[in-house]
Amino acid sequence: QKEVEQNSGPLSVPEGAIASLNCTYSDRGSQSFFWYRQYSGKSPELIMFIYSNGDKEDGRFTAQLNKASQYVSLLIRDSQPSDSATYLCAVNMDRGSTLGRLYFGRGTQLTVWP
Amino acid sequence: DVKVTQSSRYLVKRTGEKVFLECVQDMDHENMFWYRQDPGLGLRLIYFSYDVKMKEKGDIPEGYSVSREKKERFSLILESASTNQTSMYLCASSPQGAYQPQHFGDGTRLSIL
Numbered sequence: 001q002k003e004v005e006q007n008s009g010p011l012s013v014p015e016g017a018i019a020s021l022n023c024t025y026s027d028r029g030s031q032s033f034f035w036y037r038q039y040s041g042k043s044p045e046l047i048m049f050i051y052s053n054g055d056k057e058d059g060r061f062t063a064q065l066n067k068a069s070q071y072v073s074l075l076i077r078d079s080q081p082s083d084s085a086t087y088l089c090a091v092n093m094d095r096g097s098t099l100g101r102l103y104f105g106r107g108t109q110l111t112v113w114p
Numbered sequence: 115d116v117k118v119t120q121s122s123r124y125l126v127k128r129t130g131e132k133v134f135l136e137c138v139q140d141m142d143h144e145n146m147f148w149y150r151q152d153p154g155l156g157l158r159l160i161y162f163s164y165d166v167k168m169k170e171k172g173d174i175p176e177g178y179s180v181s182r183e184k185k186e187r188f189s190l191i192l193e194s195a196s197t198n199q200t201s202m203y204l205c206a207s208s209p210q211g212a213y214q215p216q217h218f219g220d221g222t223r224l225s226i227l
Contacts, residue, residue: 031212031213032212032213032214034215034216042220042221043204043218043219043220043221044157044204044218045218046215046216046217049213049215051213088156088157090215090216092212092213094212095212096212097212098164098210098211098212099145099162099164099170099210100144100145100164100208100209100210100211100212100214100216101147101159101162102215102216104156104157105156106154106155106156107156
């Protein structure tokens with residue numbers, strides 16, 4: 001069974017703080033990892049992707065990947081109330097396949113309070 | 115820019131009806147996907163397609179079928195709608211390849227009465 005696990009939250013942080021969102025996945029051969037943000041009533045939008053071990057930074061967002069521990073995280077620095085949303089972790093666990101199927105976690109709800 | 119268009123934002127149907135949800139993408143993507151999203155259950159894959167006329171079952175295909183007659187269009191069909199199919203339905207597309215993200219449409223909120 002291929003699974004992606006996230007803490008459901010809610011995670012609540014004050015404005016300006018660092019929000020840390022975590023994700024673990026079941027398949028050691030997983031190839032690519034994505035973070036989506038979903039505002040209430042809206043569809044998921046891609047905010048980050050990472051393929052290699054280590055950190056990848058994009059503005060206030062940093063994705064961290066540790067394949068040995070089967071762990072991927074998203075850090076949001078200088079959190080803003082507009083970051084309040086549900087964050088979905090998605091993993092491509094079908095090694096060798098080009099079908100592009102992603103396995104999604106259930107999401108972590110983040111609230112940033114002023 | 116990536117564009118995935120779902121035909122209806124909101125839809126209300128009656129039990130027993132045959133329901134069609136349409137999705138069109140303009141990026142020439144090979145892969146297309148249909149999900150449903152329910153509170154507490156996350157995104158669940160219903161069906162996906164990797165080429166015209168090709169389809170694969172996802173995790174919850176029962177009660178649904180799909181059609182892909184043209185590369186840009188992927189239809190989800192509820193053969194005989196039931197109240198437990200009331201949900202948010204999301205369509206997504208991606209290029210072929212293991213490192214490609216999926217791009218989502220705005221979703222269709224379907225209510226079955």
